[in-house]
Amino acid sequence: MYSLPVRIYWEDTDAGGVVYHAQYLAFMERARSEWMRHHGHGQERLRLEHGLVFAVRAMTLDFLRPARLDDALDVTVELTDCRRASLVFRQAVLRGGERLCEAVVRIASLDAATFRPAAIPGDLHRQLASLQAP
Numbered sequence: 803m804y805s806l807p808v809r810i811y812w813e814d815t816d817a818g819g820v821v822y823h824a825q826y827l828a829f830m831e832r833a834r835s836e837w838m839r840h841h842g843h844g845q846e847r848l849r850l851e852h853g854l855v856f857a858v859r860a861m862t863l864d865f866l867r868p869a870r871l872d873d874a875l876d877v878t879v880e881l882t883d884c885r886r887a888s889l890v891f892r893q894a895v896l897r898g899g900e901r902l903c904e905a906v907v908r909i910a911s912l913d914a915a916t917f918r919p920a921a922i923p924g925d926l927h928r929q930l931a932s933l934q935a936p
Contacts (some may be wrong), residue, residue: 803935804840804879806833808895818837826863826903830893833877834907841933843926849914852923854880859888859910867902871893875902884931886921887911892935 805888806829835845838856866906876896883890890915895903911918922934923929 804833804837804935805876806836806879808832808877810869810873810875814869815871821869821873823865825868826865826895826905827861828878829875829895830879830907831858831891833879833893834909837879838899841929844899847850852926853902853914854920854922854926855912855914855917856889857912857917858907862906864904865902866904867886867897867900869897869902873897873924880935881930881933884922884927885935886927887919888926889930 808829810821813822813888815823819845837850838844845855848856878894878896880892881889882892888908891905891907891909893905893907911920911922912918921927
């Protein structure tokens with residue numbers, strides 16, 4: 803399972819020092835992007851070499867506990883389903899192993915020029931499919 807470390811700064815919080823709910827989405831986006839880069843497919847490379855962009859199609863979130871100013875978090879990423887034109891990720895935000903937020907994220911594969919659904923090319927699809935969590 804891939805994990806991205808994140809530190810909480812004032813810009814991530816409300817006046818009480820609690821992480822604003824929308825920041826979890828940004829943390830998860832960064833973690834998914836870094837997961838792709840870690841596996842050799844940064845966003846710009848996908849666009850240039852495959853003519854693809856990935857966009858969030860749907861997301862289910864469960865906020866369990868608040869993160870606070872100066873917390874050190876880990877944002878995890880697991881690919882759970884790789885279809886011809888979409889991916890499903892399971893993600894979590896953890897503080898020292900304690901789950902603060904969980905999400906299931908469906909990503910659509912889109913043609914970079916038209917933003918219409920597009921199949922993930924064969925070689926890329928096979929590589930991604932091999933990364934699915936059991």
